Amino acid sequence: MTSNVGVQQQKVDVSIILPVYNAEPWLTECLQSVLDQETTATLELSAFMDACTDNSCEILRSWQPKLEAAGIQVVVNGHSNENPRGVGYAKNQAISQSHGQYLCFLDADDVMSKQRIEMQLAATVNRSFTMTGCQFNRLPAGSTERYTRWANTIQSDQLTTQIYTAHGPTIIMPTWFCSRETFDRVGSFDESGKGTPEDLLFLLEHLRLGGSVHRVNQCLLMYRYHPAAATNSVSKESIWDIRMKAVEERVxxxxxxxxxxxxxxxxxxxxxxxxxxxxxxxxxxxxxxxxxxxxxxxxxxxxxxxxxxxxxxxxxxxxxxxxxxxxxxxxxxxxxxxxxxxxxxxxxxxxxxxx
The missing domain is CATH 3.40.50 (Rossmann fold)
Structure with missing residues (x-):
């Protein structure tokens, strides 16, 4: 079943792109962080429900009046087919139904700081063809300690040079912020589904096309670690093959x-x-x-x-x-x-x- 909630009424500066798959335990905290944004930009929440079988849809609907009362436009669609299509598909759908000049990516199990959109928008607006990330902290504390330290501390030029390491993208997907023009230049996320590192493939293509990567050196996101996270479904062998192909073609x-x-x-x-x-x-x-x-x-x-x-x-x-x-x-x-x-x-x- 597909539903469409919210009517486009005004110009949107930033669309928050929210793919949702059975996020009931975390969605309320995530949406509260959307409501708490301290920014002068006009915001839109564009969510796509990917075959959810829990109460995620009901939670989103219950938050719609609060978000719209705060001036945040809401667009929600989804499908109720038996099988989820994956995060790449859900993100593409959420983007295609959105209206913002800029895109702010958010996972349904993560939480933004109040300043995230304002700071990343300011860092992106004068940088053409740029993917902007930010520093983050993990919950539970201490999760993936080496990875977190690496991603938060590598230097600006290493955001490009260290893309071939086993860590994966040098800016993590839930912190991505970019102009719609930047996204459209790359095209879309891979929709192969579970087990596909659509974020790494997208960032590699962005770099291949001459795009740049930037990081706001402030902790603007709580990145939750749990066994059901989509990133845990990606095999090390798939990551290896993608890295090998990229380093041969680009280096x-x-x-x-x-x-x-x-x-x-x-x-x-x-x-x-x-x-x-x-x-x-x-x-x-x-x-x-x-x-x-x-x-x-x-x-x-x-x-x-x-x-x-x-x-x-x-x-x-x-x-x-x-x-x-x-x-x-x-x-x-x-x-x-x-x-x-x-x-x-x-x-x-x-x-x-x-x-």
């Missing part, structure tokens, strides 16, 4: 040769995942492990070529850039970071972080 195609930093499991997996043409560009592995270095060579045993590819393994201090780094940051008590810093390299040119 390795411009390099004549390169070094893989890590002769261990992750480095070897990266090598094996490369296309044949990219494998031929790998001149060496580098590492700090004396056992691997003493071995001297990595032989690609699974390759059907005769003779099988043999790639030298050397100490990192003797290796030549550029590097694809398959070492996780923040896990070696600073040893890896010190080694990397000792080479005086420039991120994005001399090396790309992949792990």
């Amino acid at each position: 390795l195609c411009h390099w004549e040769s390169f070094t893989i930093w890590n002769a261990g499991k992750q480095g070897r997996r990266f090598y094996r995942s490369l296309s044949h043409s990219s494998q031929k560009k790998v001149v060496q592995f580098c590492d700090v492990d004396p056992v691997k270095i003493e071995k001297g060579v990595y032989v690609y045993e699974d390759c059907k070529e005769v003779p099988k590819p043999r790639v030298p393994i050397i100490h990192f201090s003797q290796a030549k850039p550029p590097f694809i780094i398959c070492v996780k940051m923040d896990l070696t008590n600073g040893n890896f970071e010190s080694n990397l810093e000792s080479l005086n390299l420039k991120e994005g040119e001399d090396y790309i972080l992949f792990s």
